Amino acid sequence: xxxxxxxxxxxxxxxxxxxxxxxxxxxxxxxxxxxxxxxxxxxxxxxxxxxxxxxxxxxxxxxxxxxxxxxxxxxxxxxxxxxxxxxxxxxxxxxxxxxxxxxxxxxxxxxxxxxxxxxxxxxxxxxxxxxxxxxxxxxxxxxxxxxxxxxxxxxxxxxxxxxxxxxxxxxxxxxxxxxxxxxxxxxxxxxxxxxxxxxxxxxxxxxxxx
Amino acid sequence: xxxxxxxxxxxxxxxxxxxxxxxxxxxxxxxxxxxxxxxxxxxxxxxxxxxxxxxxxxxxxxxxxxxxxxxxxxxxxxxxxxxxxxxxxxxxxx
Numbered sequence: 001x002x003x004x005x006x007x008x009x010x011x012x013x014x015x016x017x018x019x020x021x022x023x024x025x026x027x028x029x030x031x032x033x034x035x036x037x038x039x040x041x042x043x044x045x046x047x048x049x050x051x052x053x054x055x056x057x058x059x060x061x062x063x064x065x066x067x068x069x070x071x072x073x074x075x076x077x078x079x080x081x082x083x084x085x086x087x088x089x090x091x092x093x094x095x096x097x098x099x100x101x102x103x104x105x106x107x108x109x110x111x112x113x114x115x116x117x118x119x120x121x122x123x124x125x126x127x128x129x130x131x132x133x134x135x136x137x138x139x140x141x142x143x144x145x146x147x148x149x150x151x152x153x154x155x156x157x158x159x160x161x162x163x164x165x166x167x168x169x170x171x172x173x174x175x176x177x178x179x180x181x182x183x184x185x186x187x188x189x190x191x192x193x194x195x196x197x198x199x200x201x202x203x204x205x206x207x208x209x210x
Numbered sequence: 211x212x213x214x215x216x217x218x219x220x221x222x223x224x225x226x227x228x229x230x231x232x233x234x235x236x237x238x239x240x241x242x243x244x245x246x247x248x249x250x251x252x253x254x255x256x257x258x259x260x261x262x263x264x265x266x267x268x269x270x271x272x273x274x275x276x277x278x279x280x281x282x283x284x285x286x287x288x289x290x291x292x293x294x295x296x297x298x299x300x301x302x303x304x
Contacts (some may be wrong), residue, residue: 007222009301012215015222016295019229023245027234085241086273088234 025208027093028153032204033079035149038100039198041071046190053187065111069104095152103145110134135189139169142193146200155207158200165196213297216290218263223248224256228291231266231283239279257281265290 007015045068052061089097114134143166150159169189176185219225226246230237243253257279260266265287269280283291 007220007225009298012220012225012294012298013302015225016229019226019245020233023230023233026241026245085244086238086278088237088241090234094235 023088024090024092027087027090028208029205030083030087031093031096031153032201032208034076034201035100035204036198036201037075037079038072039194039196039201041068041075042194042197043191044194045071046187046194050185050187050191069108092152096149099145099148099152103141106141107138110138136170136173139173139189139193140166142166143169146196149200153204155203157203161196161200161203165193169193213300215297216294218259218265219290219294221256223252224260225294227253227256227260227281228265228283228287231281232288232291236280236282238273239281242281260287263287263290 045064049061049064052064053059143162143164145162146165147159147162150156150162169192172189172192176188179185219228223246227242230242230245239250239253239257242248242257243250246253248256257266257268261268261281264284267282267284269282271278271280
């Protein structure tokens with residue numbers, strides 16, 4: 001980039017647009033990498049829970065869900081440490097991080113609630129647990145987080161993917177619920193959600209390739 | 211009568227730096243260098259000029275053992291940048 005070049009108004013605007021666009025592409029590419037990592041982690045854990053639960057018949061394998069933060073955080077940390085250039089945050093990347101952190105906190109809280117309910121049985125949690133079904137709630141939250149992410153990055157594919165995960169996930173939940181009484185098959189709904197998240201990460205990276 | 215364009219911003223590299231900084235919370239030197247394609251020396255000189263005008267703040271520190279220079283746009287810088295963009299509109303048949 002030259003320093004003393006005479007610029008026209010059009011050239012000035014073109015520089016502003018091009019620079020901001022390229023800077024945003026770099027930042028969105030990084031966000032896409034993290035969505036891909038978490039999508040893969042969700043897919044792996046959900047499949048693992050499904051397989052070992054089905055093989056052993058023990059519901060206790062659901063505790064494997066708590067391995068997900070580890071499976072997501074370690075690769076995220078490695079990715080961050082390998083960045084040659086420290087990428088800044090902008091409003092959209094901060095919003096994306098906020099959306100998925102909120103989803104993570106709500107998801108873990110609901111999961112802890114489900115465990116407490118399972119262990120405490122007919123206690124104070126019973127009336128609440130009867131009133132709400134936890135899995136569809138998590139899927140709705142997931143779909144909402146995904147759709148809002150699509151709105152934030154102005155990507156229709158991600159917006160639609162969020163709606164499909166939210167609505168389709170609930171439909172899949174009820175269909176899979178009829179296949180078994182213990183809810184084993186319904187674990188696969190999270191595999192679908194994981195694949196959608198990974199897909200969104202790939203879309204974000206491809207759309208912002210420089 | 212067309213408004214006068216801020217001479218400090220009416221330069222290719224300084225305008226690019228300000229455009230990036232107006233969109234992010236802060237950016238380090240290597241990111242700015244990569245995005246603008248400028249040489250270290252040239253970028254450093256232009257950053258100093260923007261800092262001297264109060265348009266940006268420059269913080270020198272370390273990331274691990276590596277030196278790290280972080281630039282952040284100031285409210286004055288943001289105002290100047292917005293004023294520059296608004297002034298540009300008068301030059302164009304928008």
